[in-house]
Amino acid sequence: MARNMLVKGSGAYVKDIDGREYLDASSLNLTCGYAVPEIAHAVGEQASRLHGYDLSVATHDLAGAVAHRVAALMPPQLSRTLLTNSGTEGVEAALLIAGMYAQLRGEPRTRVVTLDCGYHGSTVLTRSLSGLPHLAHPFRRPLPVTPVSLPLPAREMRRPEALEPMLDAVRRALAEDPEQPPLAVLIEPLLNVGGGVVLPERFLTSLRRECDAHGALLIIDEVSTGFGRTGRMFAFEHDQLVPDIVVSSKGLASGYAPIAAVSVKESVYDAFADDEYMGGLRFGQTSSGHALSCAAAIATLDLIERDDLVRRTERLGRTLLGELEAFLGTGGIADVRGLGLFVSVEFTEEEAAATTVAAAEHHGLLLRRQGRVVMAVPPLTSDESVLNALVERFADALEKTTR
Numbered sequence: 001m002a003r004n005m006l007v008k009g010s011g012a013y014v015k016d017i018d019g020r021e022y023l024d025a026s027s028l029n030l031t032c033g034y035a036v037p038e039i040a041h042a043v044g045e046q047a048s049r050l051h052g053y054d055l056s057v058a059t060h061d062l063a064g065a066v067a068h069r070v071a072a073l074m075p076p077q078l079s080r081t082l083l084t085n086s087g088t089e090g091v092e093a094a095l096l097i098a099g100m101y102a103q104l105r106g107e108p109r110t111r112v113v114t115l116d117c118g119y120h121g122s123t124v125l126t127r128s129l130s131g132l133p134h135l136a137h138p139f140r141r142p143l144p145v146t147p148v149s150l151p152l153p154a155r156e157m158r159r160p161e162a163l164e165p166m167l168d169a170v171r172r173a174l175a176e177d178p179e180q181p182p183l184a185v186l187i188e189p190l191l192n193v194g195g196g197v198v199l200p201e202r203f204l205t206s207l208r209r210e211c212d213a214h215g216a217l218l219i220i221d222e223v224s225t226g227f228g229r230t231g232r233m234f235a236f237e238h239d240q241l242v243p244d245i246v247v248s249s250k251g252l253a254s255g256y257a258p259i260a261a262v263s264v265k266e267s268v269y270d271a272f273a274d275d276e277y278m279g280g281l282r283f284g285q286t287s288s289g290h291a292l293s294c295a296a297a298i299a300t301l302d303l304i305e306r307d308d309l310v311r312r313t314e315r316l317g318r319t320l321l322g323e324l325e326a327f328l329g330t331g332g333i334a335d336v337r338g339l340g341l342f343v344s345v346e347f348t349e350e351e352a353a354a355t356t357v358a359a360a361e362h363h364g365l366l367l368r369r370q371g372r373v374v375m376a377v378p379p380l381t382s383d384e385s386v387l388n389a390l391v392e393r394f395a396d397a398l399e400k401t402t403r
């Protein structure tokens, strides 16, 4: 299908060049919706004051403010924040930090344990962290990766019975090569591109213990889940643990400008602070921590707080999950799962998923799709009327698919 040419948005809705309006339930970064006056004003005001500055030369007030605001949302141990432009760069920075930390401590390690169906970015290095077929590339792996396959089908992974097999798989991966002890485990708390997979409760808490037992760092990839999307500020908060590094991005500036944050434990940062060459964590691009992105991020964080969007997302997410669960068994739907406003509908056949997404678009609803899984991720500012419209349009699309 030809790509839509979108020209204008408002709230949860967006219009294409021909004036057709769509409810956008496809944009994981759209925390607050389209054309939010507070965010537009903050970006415009910043553009007329100080549009940006290369942070390797000097800093600006907003970069420090975002770093502090993100740190304040994390467990207190993760008090250091590095700003980058994208989730991909954030993951690369996290790995670089982990690797250099090990090196500076005199215990050089490079082997990373990841989930085979995880997704961590689009560069050669970050693609190499995943076993998803469409991420294959013609280069050799730039670092040793031990992939872990899900021990059960995606739709069974959230069950308590999945906990032990999942932990066993990770334990085997951690212990796999005693000559090359693991540097880190890198994991999404809810798998995005891998098919909206919800992991069993207490898995991350137990994973923390396994990492400690092997001297490995635990890096949580919150790029698609951070800033309220799953009904917690960060999805790892559904469990009880303190990660070593957290990478977040999409929701931070509500999609108004590119930005990502790498949150690092003070104890990891300390290894760099005294190092003559590193002198703190040095990683960045010319526009990292861009002032306009920072302005959008601060305005977004203000709105998340002012409108209590995290709690609201938890409540609305339960409603949306319940409404979509009602379609289980119809139109080839095999599972409905999710956390907060990150709800996934798994079809038995990929074709049915693709047809449903195309039909939904025809009915004015934009959805995401990964293989057999269709995802509904409306803005966190959605209200009941938006959810009702979403479910109605989904039902219309499904009817077309099954006819």
Ligand SMILES: Cc1ncc(COP(=O)(O)O)c(C=O)c1O
Residues within 6 Å of the ligand: 086, 087, 088, 089, 091, 119, 120, 121, 122, 188, 192, 193, 221, 222, 223, 224, 249
């Ligand atoms: C979990 C996860 N990590 C990393 C990335 C890469 O982020 P970006 O596209 O901003 O580079 C994504 C993007 O979808 C993601 O979902």
